[in-house]
Amino acid sequence: GSLAYPGLRTQGTLENLGGPNDASRGLTSLADTFEHVIEELLDEQQDIQPSKENKDADLYSSRVMLSSQVPLEPPLLFLLEEYKNYLDAANMSMRVRRHSDPARRGELSVCDSTSEWVTAAEKKTAVDMSGATVTVLEKVPVPKGQLKQYFYETKCNSKGYTKEGCRGIDKRYWNSQCRTTQSYVRALTMDNKKRVGWRFIRIDTSCVCTLTI
Secondary structure (H helix, E strand, O other): OOOOOOOOOOOOOOOOOOOHHHHHHHHHHHHHHHHHHHHHHHHHHHHHOOOHHHHHHHOOHHHEEEEOOOOOOOOHHHHHHHHHHHHHHHOOOHHHHHHOOHHHOOOOOOOOEEEEEEEHHHHOEEEEOOOOEEEEOOEEEEOOEEEEEEEEEEEEOOOOOOOOOOOOOOOOOOEEEEEEEEEEEEEEEEOOOOOEEEEEEEEEEEEEEEEEO
């Protein structure tokens, strides 16, 4: 069968916005760009039609990139979230900014995390949805050659300020720990019977706070 990646998106960059005087025009252009991209994503979702059990896993497929070099940007979903946060901040009125509590203007994560692109050569193996350990293939054949598989992983920062416990948790009443959690993404793999195919594998995707009394 074909080894083409389902719903594969090529790596690209957004045009840079202009200076402060071009903010309004830039926001309009950027909004149009994201609206077009979102429509494409919705069309792809309808074409793929994942099963119910794989629906959540498909949301993380953007964490996989096929490229000849290390991607320079986070996945599209992360850019969309940053764009949304930027619009929320831009729409905040000056009155709210003047009268808001200074202590509430900044936000801190409960757990410090790090995110980076990881190659299949660094991962080597992973666990698929059946619980079996499979080999993650470094390169994917394409019509004009081969592309490398990259995975955008997020994990707890072992050197961050929350390595001894979650931020903002009262240590007198709770024991807390920041823990890396995993989700499923599609990747080209090979099982122990040398069968090559696209499978869902687990990769690190977030850092969450766990509490015990």
